[in-house]
Amino acid sequence: MIDKNNEADITDFRRRLLVWFEANQRPLPWRATYNPYHVWISEIMGQQTQMDRVVQYFNRWIEQFPNVAAVARASEQSILKAWEGLGYYSRARNIQRAAQQMQEQYGGHIPSDHKALLELPGIGPYTAAAILSIAFNLPFPLKDANVERVFARLADIDRPIKQSAIQKRIGAMAEALLEPELPRFYNQALMELGALICTPKKPACELCPVHMHCQALKKDTVEFRPLPNDKQKKIEIIMACTILHIDGLFFVQQRMADDIWGGLWEFPGGRLEEGEQPLEAARRELAEETGYQAGDLEFFKTVVHHYTRYRVTLHGFLAAMKTKPEKPILSAAQDYAWVSLTGLSDYPYPAGHRMLVAALQETAFPEIR
């Protein structure tokens, strides 16, 4: 392991890492210019999302919203639609709120000040440090899951990395090893090493530019580092919804603004109550949320979506209305619409409902089209 009191050791570590990064970095779109707006969007999108998806969404986003001003003046609906599929929609709403604040306070620029960044919605200590170091080349260390894993192996840390004492230790390592002149490249190099070489499973130690500094490699403990945290079991959530339709139009409603998926659209539905069957729940939820009584419900499809802490199973039932009903009561929604099968694509949905929409559009419904 690098001795943090040994300057030569530290310099050797930084140099090897930087040389490797120069030759091996992926050509990610925000690396072309290091435009602070691009770096900010890439960092928010990159939270809990795989890189190939981030690149895909990032390119589309920048085309639609080329700068802070464009995000600030966009409709919430277009922001949510552009984000659809990335999940954790509060991130998208916070981007827009932060953009509006930047537009008002900083003339549409991203501030290069730590305190000012932390006052913006959705920007916490990690994102602030990422923007400052990557966009502005300021000496702020970064510590994400990739960096934690690399450090746990370099120092052969034999305790779970989420323990607070270990977090402090890794934080101190990150501070001590940071290259103060080139934080932009050093921070990315460390994260890139974790993403490409020092991967969670089967790290490519034979290609690692800093293998001579690695204690886990020396002690043959690489496959046991980092030590896993106590596994949290996923919480199971079972839901049911009704897909109402009449004359080729489908009923969707928009969730309340302060809900978990506020502003997104869905088919009326909710969680099963104790002892309830999916079909009963779909019928009950429809009546509670809209005031409508469905006739015969026909099973359509069950979809499953995994979130970090939850596994959601959603059962969808079709219900054909004979006559177009009155205005719904909307006890759990702020708006509603009757939409054609193709028009359903214009609305943003939580993952499960989006899967049902896709399945509906793939299904031949001679009686609906």
Ligand code: SF4
């Ligand atoms: S030698 Fe292997 S385990 Fe050690 S830092 Fe490099 S890739 Fe990771």
